Amino acid sequence: MATIRITSPQAKGHAKITVKGRPKLVFVNGHWNRVMNFLGMGPGKDSEWYWKYFCGDNEGFRDYLEAAKSYFGDTNYQERPYYVDGSSLYGGDMSGQDRKDAGYAFANEHLVEITKGVGNEKFYFVSHSEGCAYAAGMAKALIERGYKVGESVMLSADEGDEFSVEGNYPCYQITAGRISIELCKRRRFRVGYVPPSRKDAGRRSSLKRVFRIDPVVNDHRIRGITRYGVYLDKTATLSTTHASTIDIVVFAYVKHLKTIKVVPIKTKNKVEYAIVGKNAIWHKIDDKFVINNNIDAYVDGQNLIIKE
Secondary structure, three states, rough: OOEEEEOOOOOOEEEEEEEEEEEOEEEEEEEOOHHHHHHHOOOOOOHHHHHHHOOOHHHHHHHHHHHHHHHHOOOOOOOOOEEEOOOOOEEEEEOHHHHHHHHHHHHOOOOOHOOOOOOOOOOEEEEEOOOOHHHHHHHHHHHHHHEEEEEEEOOOOOOOOOOOOOOOOOOOEEEEEEEEEEEEEOEEEEEEOOOOOOOHOOOEEEEEEEEOOOOOOOOOOOOOOEEEEEEEOOOOOOOOOOOOOOOHHHHHHHHHOOOOOOOOEEEEEEEEEEEEOOOOOOOOOOEEEEOOOOOEEEEEEEEEEEEO
């Protein structure tokens, strides 16, 4: 609710008009492509259609919207979210900073449309892939204009090392990974696939559960983010990992991410990090790889680390 003071030559002093606003959800989609869609590899439209593609159908998307509203915890949202296309043209024509700049310009150019009906209430952002940088630019512009951003959730943020958030609003980044069963040598070695055959195995090799992060975005924590979490999706495959964050359950994961406590543990003359309590899904919190008994090995930079 906002109060506006109006003065006029016909009235002495001023009059108060109370404007009732309603909080607004903002969904910023990532890359879409009609050719990819024709081949069954991704969404072929932007805005609402992008999210429906990953949610399966209209009913699935309605459930997703309700989960988002429940997660943010506000009340009386505007009936229809505001949809924004954060996609580049072909995936390689814009950097992360380019897309943030584009989102900033878009918010300033369409301020009246974006802020319609909000009053003094808050904006809540959900963005995916390329749309995350775009959402960061929009949030920056809105805050500069005096509006409130209650929170921003960035799913599978693309090129997270190429842009930043200002840190003056809650912003959480979450990325998925999967398990790949691979034949690995016991020592550390450069990343490379080893065929799982007895001939190549030798005495020093064995099958390992290797954590493979989303290959589209890799492991890049956005500068200024409130908290960053990388989790294990046991059902994800190479082709589905990037989109697996567009799922109702991820809101519960982000909620958990806010409260996780990471503590150092000294074992075998080295320091490891563990989450206080049981950990079935988390692989990394901010810059700390955490103990997860479902993972035998993981990629750190260019090296595959075998957990001894």
